[in-house]
Amino acid sequence: MRTHQLVLTWIEDQLSAGRLAVGGRLPAERSLAEQLKVSRTSVREAIRILEAMGVVRAGVGSGPESGTVVISDPTAALGSALRLHVATQHLPVADIVETRVLLEAWAAAKAPRDAPELDSAAALLEAMDAPEGLPAGDFLALDVRFHLALANAAGNTVVSAMMGSLREAIQGYAAELTSNLPDWEATATRLRTEHHAILAAVRNGDGGRAAELVSAHIEGFYKEAGLAAG
Amino acid sequence: MRTHQLVLTWIEDQLSAGRLAVGGRLPAERSLAEQLKVSRTSVREAIRILEAMGVVRAGVGSGPESGTVVISDPTAALGSALRLHVATQHLPVADIVETRVLLEAWAAAKAPRDAPELDSAAALLEAMDAPEGLPAGDFLALDVRFHLALANAAGNTVVSAMMGSLREAIQGYAAELTSNLPDWEATATRLRTEHHAILAAVRNGDGGRAAELVSAHIEGFYKEAGLAAG
DNA sequence: TAGGCCATGTGGTCCAACCACATCAACTAC
DNA sequence: GTAGTTGATGTGGTTGGACCACATGGCCTA
Numbered sequence: 059m060r061t062h063q064l065v066l067t068w069i070e071d072q073l074s075a076g077r078l079a080v081g082g083r084l085p086a087e088r089s090l091a092e093q094l095k096v097s098r099t100s101v102r103e104a105i106r107i108l109e110a111m112g113v114v115r116a117g118v119g120s121g122p123e124s125g126t127v128v129i130s131d132p133t134a135a136l137g138s139a140l141r142l143h144v145a146t147q148h149l150p151v152a153d154i155v156e157t158r159v160l161l162e163a164w165a166a167a168k169a170p171r172d173a174p175e176l177d178s179a180a181a182l183l184e185a186m187d188a189p190e191g192l193p194a195g196d197f198l199a200l201d202v203r204f205h206l207a208l209a210n211a212a213g214n215t216v217v218s219a220m221m222g223s224l225r226e227a228i229q230g231y232a233a234e235l236t237s238n239l240p241d242w243e244a245t246a247t248r249l250r251t252e253h254h255a256i257l258a259a260v261r262n263g264d265g266g267r268a269a270e271l272v273s274a275h276i277e278g279f280y281k282e283a284g285l286a287a288g
Numbered sequence: 289m290r291t292h293q294l295v296l297t298w299i300e301d302q303l304s305a306g307r308l309a310v311g312g313r314l315p316a317e318r319s320l321a322e323q324l325k326v327s328r329t330s331v332r333e334a335i336r337i338l339e340a341m342g343v344v345r346a347g348v349g350s351g352p353e354s355g356t357v358v359i360s361d362p363t364a365a366l367g368s369a370l371r372l373h374v375a376t377q378h379l380p381v382a383d384i385v386e387t388r389v390l391l392e393a394w395a396a397a398k399a400p401r402d403a404p405e406l407d408s409a410a411a412l413l414e415a416m417d418a419p420e421g422l423p424a425g426d427f428l429a430l431d432v433r434f435h436l437a438l439a440n441a442a443g444n445t446v447v448s449a450m451m452g453s454l455r456e457a458i459q460g461y462a463a464e465l466t467s468n469l470p471d472w473e474a475t476a477t478r479l480r481t482e483h484h485a486i487l488a489a490v491r492n493g494d495g496g497r498a499a500e501l502v503s504a505h506i507e508g509f510y511k512e513a514g515l516a517a518g
Numbered sequence: 519t520a521g522g523c524c525a526t527g528t529g530g531t532c533c534a535a536c537c538a539c540a541t542c543a544a545c546t547a548c
Numbered sequence: 549g550t551a552g553t554t555g556a557t558g559t560g561g562t563t564g565g566a567c568c569a570c571a572t573g574g575c576c577t578a
Contacts, residue, residue: 073375097563106333108338111369118529119571130378139365141342145303148360149445156447160394217389327532348560349540
């Protein structure tokens with residue numbers, strides 16, 4: 059086993075055993091190296107991996123905000139992994155979009171009608187309805203948050219994380235696609251209407267209809283922008 | 289931007305531009321360090337991350353099998369990320385099981401009835417039907433491969449990768465659960481019957497029924513073994 | 519008492535050296 | 549001439565040490 063993997067398993071064991079929890083701090087790199095009888099380089103490689111996995115955050119300086127602290131950001135890990143594999147062209151964008159549709163439709167069907175996240179979603183829709191209109195960039199940023207709020211409403215952390223990561227992996231792609239749209243204003247108006255219909259369906263407890271609307275909403279956008287969504 | 293991230297983005301750019309593809313080899317660490325005007329340490333940290341993401345594989349020695357070559361194993365990245373976050377207890381196992389059910393039910397419904405992966409699935413079922421019986425470990429290993437074959441049949445690489453990673457993340461958990469079963473032989477017999485029914489439904493083109501059977505199959509197993517699957 | 523300054527501890531980066539390993543070519547013994 | 553051995557070469561793996569940038573907190577001075 060390579061040295062940094064030894065460090066990795068040690069840390070994972072500490073996590074599993076509960077001796078290290080979110081918010082806690084890892085020992086300093088130098089002392090951890092001495093404790094495990096390995097070089098600081100190997101400790102750093104392990105920490106680098108954990109950082110990429112969204113498990114820790116490294117901060118310089120001293121004081122409570124410094125050092126390497128345990129966090130939990132699964133979305134970051136899944137997102138960069140997906141993005142990299144999209145770059146290798148072994149994960150077609152169409153498959154990502156299709157997966158997003160299936161996850162988000164499920165979430166819309168599953169979300170309880172009184173989920174608190176739906177209130178956030180409603181507030182976001184209100185912001186998008188600004189009478190003076192919004193720049194496309196701002197609109198899309200709110201759009202992302204609306205869809206994530208919807209996914210979170212289902213209450214499944216894994217689905218939420220995967221949704222976020224799929225979004226992140228194709229974020230650049232989606233931004234590029236909007237430039238293909240023939241008439242942004244018309245599209246924005248349609249998206250707004252569909253958003254309200256989706257939220258209303260969830261609020262009415264009509265999960266089946268909500269799922270259908272979500273599927274049509276996402277697939278419609280990508281088709282209009284010129285990507286076959288499967 | 290930290291130095292290793294510079295290396296990371298350089299490599300990602302090479303991948304996106306197609307100058308680096310699966311099967312290709314990265315420049316040697318020392319030459320890459322010189323080329324990017326950074327230390328070998330930073331190059332190594334970047335490669336470590338890519339390795340954890342399932343994007344490259346590092347091999348010592350010389351010759352065609354050595355050096356750092358580009359691969360594409362998204363399952364590895366997603367799997368270890370999920371496993372780590374399960375260790376932090378911020379991803380409940382129940383959510384993972386629920387996600388697995390939803391993905392696999394979708395795959396069963398979506399799989400074309402003449403998908404070649406179904407032949408592999410059938411062969412696996414045959415092996416599990418061995419008249420002399422199988423040790424629980426062997427049975428479960430075949431079971432894993434059957435479910436993955438089913439997921440692959442849907443033809444969505446992202447769903448396949450996620451399925452595999454979910455399996456990997458809770459693999460240790462599932463193995464532990466089997467010891468809770470009151471009567472392994474009876475359970476194995478039931479699982480076999482259900483497997484055949486699922487495959488038959490897919491083969492008949494009855495996706496809706498296949499999805500229902502898959503959901504009941506997985507949830508039934510976890511319930512019997514003592515985990516609430518949501 | 520208020521302000522600045524420095525000791526301390528953290529991660530970030532770099533360098534130089536050495537090791538283990540796998541290949542391949544040159545060399546040697548037959 | 550052939551087969552086996554051996555060493556050169558190039559790869560990643562690991563180590564120790566040095567120095568830097570940064571943030572804090574206590575000490576010292578005005």
